[in-house]
Amino acid sequence: MRQFVSAFVLGLFVVVMAASCTSTQKVTYFSGTEKGDFNATGTIPESIIQKSDILNITVTSLNPEASIIFNPPIANNMAANAVLPGQNSSAPGSNLGYLVNTDGVIQFPILGNLKAEGLTKNQLRDQIAKEIQARQLLKDPIVTIRFLNFRVTVLGEVARPNVITVPNEKITMLEAIGLAGDLTLYGKRENVMLIRESESKRSVMRINLNNAELFTSPYYYLQSGDIIYVEPNKARVAATTQTRQNLPILISAAGLIATVISIVVR
Numbered sequence: 001m002r003q004f005v006s007a008f009v010l011g012l013f014v015v016v017m018a019a020s021c022t023s024t025q026k027v028t029y030f031s032g033t034e035k036g037d038f039n040a041t042g043t044i045p046e047s048i049i050q051k052s053d054i055l056n057i058t059v060t061s062l063n064p065e066a067s068i069i070f071n072p073p074i075a076n077n078m079a080a081n082a083v084l085p086g087q088n089s090s091a092p093g094s095n096l097g098y099l100v101n102t103d104g105v106i107q108f109p110i111l112g113n114l115k116a117e118g119l120t121k122n123q124l125r126d127q128i129a130k131e132i133q134a135r136q137l138l139k140d141p142i143v144t145i146r147f148l149n150f151r152v153t154v155l156g157e158v159a160r161p162n163v164i165t166v167p168n169e170k171i172t173m174l175e176a177i178g179l180a181g182d183l184t185l186y187g188k189r190e191n192v193m194l195i196r197e198s199e200s201k202r203s204v205m206r207i208n209l210n211n212a213e214l215f216t217s218p219y220y221y222l223q224s225g226d227i228i229y230v231e232p233n234k235a236r237v238a239a240t241t242q243t244r245q246n247l248p249i250l251i252s253a254a255g256l257i258a259t260v261i262s263i264v265v266r
């Protein structure tokens with residue numbers, strides 16, 4: 001009889017463990033991918049400047065004294081001055097950079113209001129340099145622009161959902177997921193959502209992390225403001241939740257049966 005009880009408890013344990021097991025194929029990235037080279041996606045896509053972006057802009061030339069007017073001392077602070085959540089500034093040359101306001105423009109010294117929304121950094125750079133030369137303010141000016149608020153967001157079934165600041169303006173989808181602690185066992189690797197906003201339009205793409213085509217995808221590199229959302233596997237979560245809910249009942253039932261059998265044996 002005791003052997004029967006032991007066998008019953010062991011069988012119960014096996015059933016519970018089997019219910020909670022997850023297919024390794026479903027949690028493995030790029031399963032079935034063979035060794036080899038993948039064609040690069042080309043150059044890293046340029047992020048489009050949008051409203052509420054904060055830009056660090058510096059102007060240099062062979063005449064440092066004449067260039068100072070475009071680079072107020074406060075703007076020459078380290079570009080790494082972090083833009084904290086909720087902080088911004090529309091003042092030209094502030095230590096938080098140049099804010100692209102609700103009209104899509106920035107206020108730049110001497111040049112005044114400049115349209116920035118919808119342009120790339122290179123396009124805005126060329127526009128500023130052209131304006132400076134057209135007004136004969138500087139000869140051969142060198143304009144440098146970088147985002148101070150380049151960040152991506154990772155949400156859903158990851159270990160640490162987070163907003164990730166990217167100081168070098170270059171990050172891949174895999175790097176962003178890694179910085180968020182990787183997907184949990186319940187994340188849908190075959191259907192990761194990428195939300196991208198550009199020119200007042202939001203686009204939604206679906207990415208399959210089980211497919212090596214990601215390496216050649218135009219969405220391999222992320223752009224500023226991109227949002228990654230990892231959907232949960234509802235069936236798997238529901239099954240796991242149900243197992244956890246029933247586990248105390250099964251353990252109690254097993255204990256009761258063991259107690260009854262021990263009394264009968266006596």
